[in-house]
Amino acid sequence: MHNLGRAVPIVARAGTVLALMATIGAVSSTPSSAHGAPSVTKEPFGSTSEGSVDRYTLANSNGMRVRILTYGGILQSIEVPDRHGHNANVSLGFNNLADYVAKSPYFGCITGRYANRIADGKFTLDGVTYQLPINNPPNSLHGGTVGFDKHIWAATPFRHGADVGLVMTFTSPDGDQNYPGELHATVTYTLTRTNGIRMDYRAFVLKKNTVINLTNHTYFNLAGEGNGSIEDHVLYLNAKKYTPVNDVLIPTGIEAVRGTPLDFTHPTAIGARIRDGFQQLVFGRGYDHNFVLNRHDTSSLVLAARVVEPRSGRVLSVLTDQPGIQFYSGNFLDGTLIGTSGRMYRQGDGFALETQHYPDSPNHPDFPSTVLRVGDTYRTTTIYQFSTTH
Numbered sequence: 001m002h003n004l005g006r007a008v009p010i011v012a013r014a015g016t017v018l019a020l021m022a023t024i025g026a027v028s029s030t031p032s033s034a035h036g037a038p039s040v041t042k043e044p045f046g047s048t049s050e051g052s053v054d055r056y057t058l059a060n061s062n063g064m065r066v067r068i069l070t071y072g073g074i075l076q077s078i079e080v081p082d083r084h085g086h087n088a089n090v091s092l093g094f095n096n097l098a099d100y101v102a103k104s105p106y107f108g109c110i111t112g113r114y115a116n117r118i119a120d121g122k123f124t125l126d127g128v129t130y131q132l133p134i135n136n137p138p139n140s141l142h143g144g145t146v147g148f149d150k151h152i153w154a155a156t157p158f159r160h161g162a163d164v165g166l167v168m169t170f171t172s173p174d175g176d177q178n179y180p181g182e183l184h185a186t187v188t189y190t191l192t193r194t195n196g197i198r199m200d201y202r203a204f205v206l207k208k209n210t211v212i213n214l215t216n217h218t219y220f221n222l223a224g225e226g227n228g229s230i231e232d233h234v235l236y237l238n239a240k241k242y243t244p245v246n247d248v249l250i251p252t253g254i255e256a257v258r259g260t261p262l263d264f265t266h267p268t269a270i271g272a273r274i275r276d277g278f279q280q281l282v283f284g285r286g287y288d289h290n291f292v293l294n295r296h297d298t299s300s301l302v303l304a305a306r307v308v309e310p311r312s313g314r315v316l317s318v319l320t321d322q323p324g325i326q327f328y329s330g331n332f333l334d335g336t337l338i339g340t341s342g343r344m345y346r347q348g349d350g351f352a353l354e355t356q357h358y359p360d361s362p363n364h365p366d367f368p369s370t371v372l373r374v375g376d377t378y379r380t381t382t383i384y385q386f387s388t389t390h
Contacts, residue, residue, distance in 0.1 A: 036059075036061050036062075036063060037061060038059065038060050038061055038159060038162050038163065038164045038191075038193070039057075039058075039059045039159075039164065040056060040057070040058055040059075040157040040158075040159060040164050040165075040166070041056065041057045041059075042054055042055070042056050042057075042157070043055050043057075045069055045070075045071070045097055046096070046097035046098070047097075048071065048097070048101060048152065050151065050152045051152055052152075053069060053070050053071040053097055053152060054069070054070045054155065055067055055068070055069050055070075055076065056068045056070075056155060056157060056166055058164045058165060058166070058189070058191040059164070059191070060162065060163075060164065060191050060192070060193055060195070061162060061193065062081070062193070062195055063079075063081065063085075063087060064078075064079060064080050064081070064087075064191065064195050064386070065077070065078075065079040065087075066078050066079070066189070066191050066197060068155075068166055068168075068189060069097075069100070070152050070153050070154070070155050070168070071097060071100060071101075071150075071151075071152055071153075072100070072108075072109035072110060072148065072149040072150060072151065072153070073109060073110035073148070073149075073153050073168050073170075073187055073189075073216075074093070074100065074107065074108040074109045074110075074149070075091055075093075075108035075109075075189075075197070075216065075218050076091070076093045076094075076108060076340075077089040077091050077093060077225075077340060078090050078091040078197070078218070078220075078384075078386075080195060080314060080386045081314075081388065082312035082313055082314055082388060083312065083313030083314075083388040083389065083390060088223075088224035088225070088227075088312070089224065089225045089340060089341075090220055090221060090222050090223075090224060090225060090314065090316075091107075091108055091218050091219065091220060091225060092107055092108075092218075092219035092220070092221065092225050092226075092339055092340075092345060092349070092350040093107045093108055093219075093225070093339060093340050094107070094337075094338075094339065094340060095339075095340045099337075099338075101150075103336075103337060104149075105219075105332065105333070105337075106142060106149055106217040107217070107218070107219055108216070108217065108218045108219070109148075109149035109216070109217050110148050110149060110153070110168075110187055110214065110215075110216060110217075111142040111143060111147060111148060111149055111214070111215050111216070111217050111354075112142075112143050112147060112148035112149075112172075112185065112212065112213070112214045112215075113143045113147070113148065113172055113176070113177065113179050113183060113210070113211070113212055113213075113214075114140075114142075114143055114179070114211055114212065114213045114362075114370070115142055115143070115213045115214060115215040115217075115354060115356050116141070116142065116213065116215075116290070116326060116354070116356060116358075116359035116360075117136060117139040117140065117141050117249060117250060117359045117360055118132060118139060118140045118359075118360055118362060118363070119138075119139055119248075119250045119360045119363055120134075120138055120139060120140075121133060121134045121138075121139060121140035121144075122363075123211065123362035123363055124362075125180065125209060125210070125211065125362065125371065126208075126209055128180070130178050130179065130180060131178055132144050132177055132178050132179070133145040133146075133177055133178070138248060139248060139249075139250065142217070143177060143179075144177035144178075145177070146177060147177065148170060148172070148185070148214075149217070151170055153168040153169060153170045153187075154168065154169045154170070155167070155168050156168075156169075161193070162192075162193035163190050163191065163192050163193055164190070164191050165188060165189050165190035165191060165198075166188070166189045167186060167188045168186065168187045168188070168189070169184070169185065169186050169187075170185050171183070171184050171185070172185065174206075174207050174208060179210055179211070180207075180208040180209065180210050181205035181206060181207055181208040181209060181210035181372075181374070182205065182206040182207050183203055183204075183205050183210060183212065183372075184203060184204055184205075184206070185201070185202070185203040185214065186200075186201070186202045186203070187199060187200070187201050187202075187214070188200040188202075194385070195385070195386045195387065196383050196384065196385040196386065197383065197384040197385075197386075198381065198382075198383045199216055199381065199382045199383070199384075200379075200380075200381050201214045201378065201379070201380045201381070201382075202377060202378065202379055203372065203377070203378040204372075204375075204376070204377050204378070205372050205373070205374055206374065207374070208374070209371060209372065209373045209374060210371075210372050211361075211362045211370045211371055211372065212370060212372045212378050213356055213357045213361070213370050214378075214380070215322075215326075215354045215355055215356045215382075216354070216355075216382065217352055217354055218352065218384070219330060219350035219351065219352050220307070220316060220350060220351055220352070220353075221349060221350050221351075222307060222308075222309030222312060222314040222315075222316060223309050223311060223312055223314075224312070224341075225339055225340060225341055225350075226339050226340070226341035226342070226343035226345070226349075227343075228349060229271070229346075229348045229349060230270055230271075230329070230330065230348060230349065230350060230351050231269065231270050231271025231274065231348055232269055232270075232271065232309075232310060232311075233269070233270050233307050233308065233309050233310075233351065234267045234268065234269055234270075234307065234308045234309075234310065235264050235267065235268060235269075235270050235305065235306075235307050235327070235351075236264055236265070236266070236267045236268075236305065236306040236307075237264035237265065237291050237304070237305050237325070237327065238265075238293055238294050238302060238303055238304055238305065239257065239264070239265070239291035239292055239293050239294060239304075239325070240256060240257060240258070240265060240292075240294055241254050241255060241256055241257060241291070241292040242254070242255065242257050242262050242289050242290060242291045242292060243255075243289070243290045243291075243292065243324075243358055243359065244280055244289075245280065245283055245284070245288075245289065245359075246283070247283050249283065249284060249288060249359075250359065250360050251290065251358060251359050251360055251364065251367075254292060257291070260278060260280070261273035261274070261276045261278050261280075261281060262278075262280065262287070262289060262291075264327075267306070267308070270287070270329060270348075270351065271348070274286050274287065274329065274348075284331060285331040285332065286329040286330075286331035286347075286348070287327050287328060287329040287331070288326070288327075288328045288329070288331060289326065289327060290324045290325070290326050290356070290358050290359055291324060291325050291326075291327060292323065292324055292358075293320070293322070293323060293324060293325060295323065298321075298323070298368075299321055300321060301319045301320060301321050301381060301383070302319065302320070302321075303317060303318070303319055304318045304319065304320045304322075304325045304353070304355060305317070305318040305325060305327070305353050306318075307351070307353075308389060312388075313388040313389045313390065314386065314387075314388055315386065315387045315388060315389055316353075316384060316385070316386060317383075317384075317385040317386075317387070318353050318355065318382065318383070318384060318385075319382065319383040319385060320355035320380075320381070320382040320383070321380055321381055321382075322355040322356055322357065322380055322382065323357060323358065323368045324355070324356050324357060324358050325353055325354065325355050325356065326352070326353070326354040326356055326359070327351070327352070327353055328351060328352040328353075328354070329348060329351050330345075330347060330348050330349055330350040330351055330352070331347060331348070332347070333345045333346055333347050333348070333349055333350065334346070334347060335347075355380075355382040357370045
């Protein structure tokens with residue numbers, strides 16, 4: 001199993017070195033302070049057939065606020081300052097639970113047991129073939145019809161110095177969505193004093209070996225949620241290769257990005273080439289591709305992506321120890337969803353950067369393994385780091 005998430009220095013290859021190693025301390029829930037002290041607060045956010053859903057608000061001393069739902073571990077809103085210090089929510093989502101349950105295209109959630117697609121919903125492990133639910137015909141997507149995004153997670157708040165966060169846990173029974181093994185998953189969200197959202201994923205499996213690929217599926221618009229297209233956002237990807245797909249978005253191998261519209265090794269506006277008649281863009285109706293990150297090892301945190309919104313000056317840097325990152329340009333947003341601002345989301349109004357193992361890895365022996373064996377621990381870390389340009 002790819003051994004991920006060790007406490008190692010962060011290597012940032014697009015300029016600065018970011019030091020972000022948060023430590024989880026004693027569990028506490030601190031009331032909000034008028035003086036801007038770091039805090040965690042909790043409020044009810046409705047209920048599902050599984051029980052009540054809570055919303056936690058994490059705030060740091062810089063005024064950054066992150067709201068997290070126990071339903072699906074969803075990052076409901078992420079309020080960060082622009083270059084003038086004005087906050088805006090940069091995460092797409094809804095202002096009510098019903099829309100998350102009935103309509104959400106995975107806004108802000110934890111996706112699992114296997115993020116992204118598995119071809120024909122089928123894989124073979126230890127000589128046994130498993131048939132998963134087909135919810136993205138002809139494939140299984142993001143764990144099936146009732147993935148980790150559609151369950152209520154237990155949550156425990158904590159504060160450690162100027163960092164605050166939530167430890168979220170969920171147990172997926174043996175046979176859940178036809179995946180083998182009883183999987184115990186923990187995702188720790190930490191809002192850091194330096195405006196980062198650190199996500200530490202841990203899991204172990206009982207009874208049977210399984211496959212696993214966890215990620216967060218936040219859609220971003222750094223101009224502010226509901227403020228139109230993200231095509232002018234400037235994207236850098238630390239990837240010289242990607243996994244091209246067939247017409248149902250299943251990888252067919254690994255190829256170089258050079259000479260294609262998928263080359264973001266130099267910062268480029270997302271919309272600069274999105275309408276090119278390149279076959280890969282036609283298949284995805286835009287960008288919906290896994291990029292193979294440039295790495296010198298299999299465990300250190302590296303800068304995977306950097307996005308700049310020119311008008312606000314907001315910058316999102318994504319750091320991860322994963323081998324890949326899925327860049328999705330919001331191609332299937334169609335104006336039928338009304339977001340937290342009361343505005344509709346149209347095609348290209350948000351983008352996702354999902355750190356991950358490659359799609360359909362269980363069916364590609366040449367891809368990094370996603371097998372989690374009994375007795376081993378799945379570990380991986382991703383950081384969404386926010387800053388501004390002048």
